Amino acid sequence: MLDLSPSLVVVVAATFFAAGIVKGVTGMGLPTLAMGVLGALISPLAAASLLIAPSFVTNIWQLFAGPSFGVLALRLWPMMLAIVVGTVGGSSMLAGGSTLLTTGALGAALILYAAFTLLARQLRVPTDREPWLSPMVGAATGIVTGATGAFVMPAVPYLQALGLERDELVQALGLSFTVSTVALTAGLVWQGAFEVDNLFASVLAIAPALAGMWAGQVIRRRVSPSAFRRWFLICLLALGAKMLADAIF
Template sequence: MLGDALPHYLLVCLIFFAAGAVKGVVGLGLPTVAMGLLGLFMTVPQAAALLTVPSLATNLWQATAGPHLVQLIARLWRMQVAVVAGTVSTAALFPWQDDGMASRFLGACLILYAGSGLAGWRLPAANGRWAALTGVAAGAATGGVTAVTGVFVLPAVPYLQSMGLTKDELAQALGMSFTTSTLAMGIVLIARDELTAAASLQSFAVLLPALGGMLAGQALRRTMSEAVFRRCLFWGLLMLGAWLALR
């Protein structure tokens, strides 16, 4: 039994190490890369449950590693509430039934995300009275995508990138938003009996590879051009998304 399971476990560990390395370099991408690769050989709910602990740990680390957290909470709390509401309500209205459809939707999201990154596209900044409403809309939409695919980059990442935050503020804002999405997804998985005790133990088992990858990525970030890495990442996600959408 153990011998049969070991190659599968090592493959999953390698995926989480790679996903953690991506996050270490660019500050995001762990759930996107992990869900995309895990989706090649397991269902979306299974992959989302496996992602819970590594995602929560790495995002809490990112959210709290800096002096801007209190300021960002005051600025983005409405968006975070909308993320939770969007995730829970979408999960209640559209339960997982057709995993093939969920995988194809995940592929489409990866294609959209990678295409926007390669094109250098950014949302225009919202000003004045529209800023709060735009944040709520972005949070609710992110929650909806999260509930269906287990990936929470769209449209949260483009929205946060449009806010004119400094590099360090953006890193913490991404960590905070991803932490909220992970917790909201955890609520959904528990309600659906997908995040069982066994699934939680399996998720803990891939925490160290994810953290090791994140540390390696942070070290790599100091020795290479982030722009080059981001282009490689986006091309990789584009091909992965196309495979998931068309298979």
């Protein structure tokens, strides 16, 4: 059971509020930022447990706010199925209690995601390659999710490369993140690593996450999303480098 001291409660609330702001501005980033910050303070397993409820609620909101749920579900179901299989299978790494391994893996995932998003050109995936590429990307995303609790790689750049319209892309990200959240919960339960007592703390994190999303939507109307996203990714890159260095040295 996670020992929620008053100081940790404040840190958790502040983290999910900040992560909600990022999601409100960019449409993503809540689990990545939350896992990055909390994973440096508590065990990655405990951080992943706290992530479950706020991630699920915010992603469901994002998923059903879009226009094309049925069409996207039919198009992306092989990827979603592979995410579930990969996440449940990879959850043994997160549940195994090897703090250095999971912290280092999370740091590497953050570095890879931030560097790719900052530096890489926009990719394009031809439609005829989706039938075999989607399950591969889904399985890889699932393994990373199961090992680190972060949902972004390589799902986010792949979905961005499908040429979806803006609202469709946001909804597709919501679909991927929702499936990943459910699969991570199932994996932790299957491994016997999910403590029901932590669910209460996770539910409490919903309020600051939703408040942050609302604030992020306000900010999005006043600040350039590209500038905000750039500095967010730079901070994420630095955080990932620190976590990876701590695990290695």
